[in-house]
Amino acid sequence: MEMLQCDSALLYIVLSALFSGLVIHKLIRNNVKIENAAVSCLLPLLLLEIFCCCVLCSCLGLTLFILACTLYYACIPVRRMLTTQGKAVLITGCDSGLGHALAKYLDEIGVLVYAGVLDKKGQGAEELSRVSSPRLSLIQLDVTNPEQIKNAYNGVRNQVQDAGLWGIVHNAGVLGYMADGELLPLSVYKQCMDVNFIGVVQVTKMFMPLLRKAKGRLVTISSMAGHTPLPGFAAYAASKAALSMFSAVMRQDLFKWGVKVSAIYPSGFKTNIFGSKDHWSSQDQKILDNLMPDVKEDYGEEYLASLKDLHHTMSTVSSPDLSPVLEDVCHALLAEEPYFSYTPGRCAYLIPCLFRYFPLWVYDNFAKRTFQIHHILPRSLQMSKANNKMD
Template sequence: MGDLSSEMAWFFLAVLAVLGGTVLCKYNRSPGLVQGAVCLAGLWGGVYLLNLSLFCGLILSSLTCFLVYTYLSGQEFLPADQKAVLVTGSDSGIGHSLCKYLDKLGFTVFAGVLDEKGAGAGELRRTCSPRLLVLQLDITNPEQIKDALGKVAEKVQDTGLWAVINNAGILGFPCDGELIPMSEYRRCMAVNFFGAVEVTKAFLPLLRKSKGRLVNMSSMAGGVPFDHLAAYSSSKAALTMFSSILRRELSEWGVKVAVIQPGGFRTSIAGNSDTWDKLEKDLLDHLPAEVQEDYGREYIHSQRSFLHMINTQSSPDFSPVLRDIEHAISAKRPSAFYAPGEGCYLWLCLASFLPAIIFDYISKKLLGAGKRLPRALSVPTWKDKAT
């Protein structure tokens, strides 16, 4: 019996090695497969620990090989020829790089920009092929959305639009949820959620015609509760849920929906010192006197360190995001969710599966070191001393 168990163990390990090797070899063209490899490892580890019979092991082995083969066969990339895509927020950052990347792959790119006379729009016209068309597209402006739709529809005509990539977004001034002005909550929702929804609704008839792809750029912060991002994270969480519901509804039409939840990448979304000055002034101007006393101006001003961290510690290499978006619009069977960026998938898993009390403890230990406290918490008796 011991020999049989040993043979089973080696058999399962051999199957795992073959499957894992296949998965890892395909990883560069098939984002998300590493997660699959982890699941397979867990499955076969469980099989070995349960000490199932060789017959059951053979059945599980055959079933797993079939599932992996079926999945990998769906990772074949469709050709880019004659496929048109719309990218919003193309002035700078990921959207700007994405337009160049997709243009080089052979897609016809409609680059929606906030300022068609700006430097970002000019660079796209100068460096990309004649297939790329820059569109004035403020996604909070219904008239500009309607005008962009007309130009795209005229260009693509009967072929339809293959993909819409809702990339445009804003961060705002990160601070405690109590301190963020309502105007900033509304602004984040207007751009990150309502703007993406309105663009989606406007262009869906073209996507249904082509049975194409809808790709929405959410964020890791839309699934992980990070401090100081109440406005931004709430809007991205709303976009993620909107996308998940449309994924189910639009599947009947042959349209596939994917959500990109990137981690920390260095873009212009964090703004600059002038932007921070304006947002901080707006925050202080609308803050009740009692709340401002409890938190203190020094605490509010210290929140800039979070913005500095975004600009200095985030990755400048957008390639993981670009590859995932390429997969989402090109793979025969794309994934529903992508999590590009170092540690991004792990954080999403921790936030999804751990009990809240454990997740809060871990995140506080990892991210809360050296965190400045509001004045009333750092010196609880300061009001009494002042009187």
């Protein structure tokens, strides 16, 4: 009996090794993110293997395990990309950062790019005009300005005509400022919602007839903060959470029209969304000016002054290599079967899994250690802690 169990366990190990090799080969060949596949599917299969080996009889267990492995292998997507010929894509927020890089990237591979910018005479717009091909067109587009959105729509419609617009990439976004949710001025919450959410809705509604005509792609650049709580990001995360749900519902609404919807959830990348150090200082002063006296007293000057260091901290830990995001947006636009969700960047998939599937106290302790935005306590908590020690 013991010999039979040993043989059965050995067979499971051999099958697992063989299956893992075949899966990794197919994932690499088709440029599927191995980390996503490993967490979402390979982990459940490992648990199934343990169940089949330890609970079920050898014949039934092996049969069930082999069927599950075969089904998973067959479901791994094969990377088939569409041609870029004749495909027009509108990108918002191309003055700098990710939108600027994405406009160049898509232009280089032959996409007809409409690059929406806040200032057509600005430095970023002038650089795009200088280095890009004649296919790229600059569009004056403030996503919070209904008149500019309508003018942009009329301009694009006159050019694409019956072909329609193949893709919209909602990239324009603002962070505002990082601080405890209680400290953030209401103006920061409003700005984040206006740009990151309401602006996306306005642009989508205006351009949707062109997108439906082409049976194209709607792509939103959300954030890991859009489905995972991160300390200090109350305003930004709330707007990205609204954006994420909007994207999810639009995927269902647009399915009947043949329009495919994707959401990109990057982790920390170095873009201009953090603003300059001067901007950070002005926001810091705005917080101080808008705090009620008792709130200012509870938090203390030392705690509030430490907010200024967050700009340097965020810039330091963010990755300057934007290529993972660019590649995922390109796949969302041009793959025959795009994914609904993309998670480019370090731990952009694992951290949300930790929040969703583990006990909340596990994630809270992880977030406290990993995303701690302050190394000191507010003054009232320091005094309370000191009094407790004296008692």
